[in-house]
Amino acid sequence: MKLHGYYRSTASWRVRIALNLKGLKTHHLTHHLRKGEQHAPDYLSCNPQGLVPTLELDDGTMLTQSLAIIEWLDETHPAQPLLPSDPLARAKVRSFAQVIACDTHPVQNLKVLARLRQLGLPEETVTAWAAWANTEGLGACEKLIAHEHGPFCFGATPTIADLCLIPQLFNARRFGVDVSAFPRLLETEAATKDIKAFADATPDQQHDAE
Amino acid sequence: MKLHGYYRSTASWRVRIALNLKGLKTHHLTHHLRKGEQHAPDYLSCNPQGLVPTLELDDGTMLTQSLAIIEWLDETHPAQPLLPSDPLARAKVRSFAQVIACDTHPVQNLKVLARLRQLGLPEETVTAWAAWANTEGLGACEKLIAHEHGPFCFGATPTIADLCLIPQLFNARRFGVDVSAFPRLLETEAATKDIKAFADATPDQQHDAE
Numbered sequence: 001m002k003l004h005g006y007y008r009s010t011a012s013w014r015v016r017i018a019l020n021l022k023g024l025k026t027h028h029l030t031h032h033l034r035k036g037e038q039h040a041p042d043y044l045s046c047n048p049q050g051l052v053p054t055l056e057l058d059d060g061t062m063l064t065q066s067l068a069i070i071e072w073l074d075e076t077h078p079a080q081p082l083l084p085s086d087p088l089a090r091a092k093v094r095s096f097a098q099v100i101a102c103d104t105h106p107v108q109n110l111k112v113l114a115r116l117r118q119l120g121l122p123e124e125t126v127t128a129w130a131a132w133a134n135t136e137g138l139g140a141c142e143k144l145i146a147h148e149h150g151p152f153c154f155g156a157t158p159t160i161a162d163l164c165l166i167p168q169l170f171n172a173r174r175f176g177v178d179v180s181a182f183p184r185l186l187e188t189e190a191a192t193k194d195i196k197a198f199a200d201a202t203p204d205q206q207h208d209a210e
Numbered sequence: 211m212k213l214h215g216y217y218r219s220t221a222s223w224r225v226r227i228a229l230n231l232k233g234l235k236t237h238h239l240t241h242h243l244r245k246g247e248q249h250a251p252d253y254l255s256c257n258p259q260g261l262v263p264t265l266e267l268d269d270g271t272m273l274t275q276s277l278a279i280i281e282w283l284d285e286t287h288p289a290q291p292l293l294p295s296d297p298l299a300r301a302k303v304r305s306f307a308q309v310i311a312c313d314t315h316p317v318q319n320l321k322v323l324a325r326l327r328q329l330g331l332p333e334e335t336v337t338a339w340a341a342w343a344n345t346e347g348l349g350a351c352e353k354l355i356a357h358e359h360g361p362f363c364f365g366a367t368p369t370i371a372d373l374c375l376i377p378q379l380f381n382a383r384r385f386g387v388d389v390s391a392f393p394r395l396l397e398t399e400a401a402t403k404d405i406k407a408f409a410d411a412t413p414d415q416q417h418d419a420e
Contacts, residue, residue, distance in 0.1 A: 065308040075297040088273075119335060143258035
């Protein structure tokens with residue numbers, strides 16, 4: 001398998017953690033988002049959105065969208081499950097992940113921020129927009145797991161929720177959000193620090209890091 | 211079960227189709243989004259994002275995020291499945307759904323458009339933003355299923371992909387997008403017209419329609 005990604009793409013980062021937790025080795029191909037390499041015709045034929053990540057299977061099949069890729073990995077490599085087995089618990093994990101993957105990250109990604117700049121908005125307004133999206137999303141996440149046992153978002157083992165949370169906290173800090181307002185989320189982040197699968201997936205550990 | 215929603219909320223609409231396809235009766239509670247009723251403290255205790263839909267189970271459990279709700283419905287009521295059984299086919303259906311639910315709808319929802327207005331952008335710029343998000347998202351969707359058999363997005367029966375597509379086409383038209391650029395998506399839409407589960411879920415058929 002090959003993972004088309006970018007070191008600082010938080011959606012790619014989610015998939016990197018999943019691959020590491022599953023013990024799967026992949027070849028990593030980088031597409032430099034700030035240079036627009038994701039819009040190259042060759043890549044658009046793999047991923048018509050021009051976004052990363054894309055997981056290229058050995059038979060050439062292209063899987064897009066980080067959560068769809070992660071659920072595929074979980075269904076085809078069931079050891080170290082990333083979702084609980086109970087449907088209600090699965091729904092809560094997926095809901096948390098979607099607060100980030102649907103309502104937070106896409107509202108503050110490179111493409112949207114570039115569009116805001118094209119409208120002539122000053123840089124401080126663009127940064128404030130990204131901070132707002134992160135504050136709203138992570139604030140809801142904090143409440144969603146307030147009564148869940150830790151140390152991870154949902155109990156004793158990492159789930160898709162943690163895979164979405166860790167990269168998003170990185171983004172929130174990048175945009176100046178005071179993450180101390182989210183103590184339960186920080187407790188989870190601390191629990192992931194000593195896990196090699198999480199540590200090896202951070203942007204600074206990637207071969208294309210700048 | 212009770213569905214907290216709003217007639218014109220496309221995320222609520224997705225869940226309405228799922229409930230209808232599964233033959234599940236629910237009590238529908240409306241939260242008038244344009245009057246800000248989703249921000250009432252009572253509702254925020256159900257859904258900390260202040261978004262619709264929320265599915266309230268008979269024991270008082272609150273499920274949020276439309277795709278998480280729909281997957282829970284599919285897992286607990288397996289007749290008339292909304293996902294294929296093969297993992298690779300499931301990944302493709304989920305990816306299509308997430309192009310809409312992650313990268314299209316949240317970039318043009320009420321909350322984001324209100325924020326653009328707060329920044330002082332004129333109404334035509336706000337509408338152009340919403341049209342852009344729909345054009346980008348649906349354009350990618352058209353390509354993702356170009357080689358899939360119809361009449362639905364992925365074959366002979368509706369899936370989560372169709373549940374996301376039909377409401378999004380409504381939004382695209384609302385914002386003036388020329389949807390004739392998406393013939394494969396329109397073919398799917400046409401196939402859903404005669405299905406009562408889809409027809410009964412449209413905004414104009416809801417008790418809170420204005």
